[in-house]
Amino acid sequence: MKKEKLYIFDTTLRDGEQTPGVNLTVDEKVQIAKQLERLGVDVIEAGFAISSPADFEAIKRIAKEVRNSTVCSLARAREEDIRTAWEALKEGNRVRIHTFIATSDIHLKYKLKISREEALERAVWAVKFAREIMGEKAEVEFSAEDAGRTDLKYLYEVIEAVIEAGADVVNIPDTVGYAVPDEWYEKILSIRENVKNVDRAIISVHCHNDLGLATANSLMAVMAGARQVECTINGLGERAGNAALEEVVMAVKVRSDHFPVYTDIDTKQIYKTSQLVSRLTGVLISKTKPIVGDNAFAHESGIHQHGVLACPETYEIMKPEDIGLKESKIVLGKHSGRHAFRKKLEEMGVELSEEQFEEAFRKFKELASRKKEIYDVDIELLIEGLEGAGEKTYELLYNQAVSGEGVIPSATVKIGTPEGEKLGIAVGNGPVDATYRAIRNALGLGEDIQLKDFKIRALTAGTDAQAEVYVTIESNGFRVSGRGVDPDIVRASALAFLEALNRLEKRKNKKKGI
Numbered sequence: 001m002k003k004e005k006l007y008i009f010d011t012t013l014r015d016g017e018q019t020p021g022v023n024l025t026v027d028e029k030v031q032i033a034k035q036l037e038r039l040g041v042d043v044i045e046a047g048f049a050i051s052s053p054a055d056f057e058a059i060k061r062i063a064k065e066v067r068n069s070t071v072c073s074l075a076r077a078r079e080e081d082i083r084t085a086w087e088a089l090k091e092g093n094r095v096r097i098h099t100f101i102a103t104s105d106i107h108l109k110y111k112l113k114i115s116r117e118e119a120l121e122r123a124v125w126a127v128k129f130a131r132e133i134m135g136e137k138a139e140v141e142f143s144a145e146d147a148g149r150t151d152l153k154y155l156y157e158v159i160e161a162v163i164e165a166g167a168d169v170v171n172i173p174d175t176v177g178y179a180v181p182d183e184w185y186e187k188i189l190s191i192r193e194n195v196k197n198v199d200r201a202i203i204s205v206h207c208h209n210d211l212g213l214a215t216a217n218s219l220m221a222v223m224a225g226a227r228q229v230e231c232t233i234n235g236l237g238e239r240a241g242n243a244a245l246e247e248v249v250m251a252v253k254v255r256s257d258h259f260p261v262y263t264d265i266d267t268k269q270i271y272k273t274s275q276l277v278s279r280l281t282g283v284l285i286s287k288t289k290p291i292v293g294d295n296a297f298a299h300e301s302g303i304h305q306h307g308v309l310a311c312p313e314t315y316e317i318m319k320p321e322d323i324g325l326k327e328s329k330i331v332l333g334k335h336s337g338r339h340a341f342r343k344k345l346e347e348m349g350v351e352l353s354e355e356q357f358e359e360a361f362r363k364f365k366e367l368a369s370r371k372k373e374i375y376d377v378d379i380e381l382l383i384e385g386l387e388g389a390g391e392k393t394y395e396l397l398y399n400q401a402v403s404g405e406g407v408i409p410s411a412t413v414k415i416g417t418p419e420g421e422k423l424g425i426a427v428g429n430g431p432v433d434a435t436y437r438a439i440r441n442a443l444g445l446g447e448d449i450q451l452k453d454f455k456i457r458a459l460t461a462g463t464d465a466q467a468e469v470y471v472t473i474e475s476n477g478f479r480v481s482g483r484g485v486d487p488d489i490v491r492a493s494a495l496a497f498l499e500a501l502n503r504l505e506k507r508k509n510k511k512k513g514i
């Protein structure tokens with residue numbers, strides 16, 4: 001099958017920013033735009049230049065700083081909008097003005113209060129005007145807003161006229177997310193079959209997710225010949241959002257046997273981009289979000305875990321590495337089986353007899369039916385229940401940390417060890433970091449002991465709450481965890497670290513047969 005290129009038009013910084021509650025600063029927009037460029041998107045819609053001085057400034061900076069993606073501004077079919085968009089874009093390397101007007105009867109009658117003829121005239125005028133002021137250097141895209149609910153014959157007329165006027169790209173938006181996949185496919189196909197000179201422009205779609213169909217509709221449009229898809233990272237956008245870039249791109253990649261297109265997206269940048277956008281917009285990603293959700297590569301049930309451990313493809317249609325993740329996750333819970341439990345013990349460096357293993361598994365199942373999340377430290381406690389906790393090698397005798405505005409965070413610790421008391425002093429990025437460094441100094445710990453996970457939570461509400469800290473460390477093939485509880489966050493952190501170190505010693509000694 002000869003593949004054609006599918007252009008990826010990212011509108012995270014325009015439609016994505018229309019997500020209620022989202023407001024990005026100019027610097028944040030530039031940061032996201034640069035990451036979108038690394039991701040390899042073809043077009044970055046950087047904003048709506050006339051809408052605010054901040055949008056104007058962001059588009060201007062992005063146009064100057066991004067060299068490898070086309071930078072675009074939205075503009076209504078109005079002279080001042082198009083002039084302002086061009087003013088913001090003109091120093092860019094590759095730029096595009098995206099002008100639009102609504103074409104559905106409901107929008108024409110109640111919102112714009114103009115006739116179909118007037119809307120068509122304005123559309124043609126806007127495309128010609130954009131072409132005129134930008135010259136051949138730049139591209140013009142036209143969108144027929146609410147195309148999904150526009151009379152089809154009239155839509156053909158509008159598309160034909162804007163292509164004639166010089167539009168390089170004609171976008172067919174399902175503005176209110178009303179379309180369903182088979183109907184949307186037919187609509188795009190019929191546009192391609194009925195509009196004169198349709199091949200002079202790229203046909204694009206922009207699907208909203210009000211019925212949860214944005215990705216499906218975008219992909220059906222691709223099957224019908226659309227060669228640009230407008231989408232956003234994490235599916236952000238007005239109301240229920242837009243088609244998610246990561247879903248469209250990965251569907252095309254994973255089902256390359258099905259789709260007649262390819263994209264130039266570096267999919268290994270997807271996870272990083274998604275995390276950046278989530279952090280800067282403040283919109284959390286649902287755990288079950290396809291591709292980038294926490295659970296997208298996590299397996300909890302025994303039958304799946306067994307399959308994945310034997311061969312990942314049994315339950316994974318793409319590799320975590322494809323989107324820039326290190327590995328998939330095996331999450332222990334009440335649905336897990338022996339294969340996954342054994343694997344976890346192996347990772348922790350725990351060796352048990354078959355009899356002990358069966359007993360540990362039974363206790364694990366019992367615990368998992370009562371507890372929502374099973375932490376590594378829960379497994380540690382369970383194993384200690386079988387083997388006994390043993391002697392503690394290290395004990396926290398004293399700790400002090402200093403931090404505050406204008407102060408370099410520092411910490412002092414005194415630790416009881418079999419060789420006597422050891423003192424450690426260190427500075428760090430904060431009081432917890434300084435304390436961990438002080439413990440390392442006191443015990444002379446080497447680089448081989450690596451902190452793999454650090455979680456903190458308040459056990460109760462209020463400023464007098466007990467802090468609970470979970471720590472996982474790794475050293476020479478051993479992976480151990482510790483838990484510390486104290487009203488003082490720093491002390492709780494130190495206790496968790498020392499508990500993990502005690503377990504590490506115990507595990508190493510057991511291996512040596514001591």
Ligand SMILES: CC(=O)SCCNC(=O)CCNC(=O)[C@H](O)C(C)(C)COP(=O)(O)OP(=O)(O)OC[C@H]1O[C@@H](n2cnc3c(N)ncnc32)[C@H](O)[C@@H]1OP(=O)(O)O
Nearest residue numbers: 018048050051052076077078100101102111112145175238
């Ligand atoms: C489907 C979409 O997502 S379209 C993009 C939506 N995004 C946004 O609206 C975000 C940015 N918007 C804004 O900051 C403001 O709406 C502005 C600056 C653009 C305009 O603000 P205001 O001048 O106060 O107008 P307001 O937003 O209240 O109303 C929209 C005006 O644009 C007109 N309009 C709407 N779409 C178009 C269009 N495509 N072409 C020409 N005029 C249009 C409306 O008729 C109305 O005109 P009126 O003021 O003469 O009645």
Ligand SMILES: CC(C)C(=O)C(=O)O
Nearest residue numbers: 100143145173175206
């Ligand atoms: C401006 C257009 C493309 C739009 O955002 C929509 O119709 O949803």
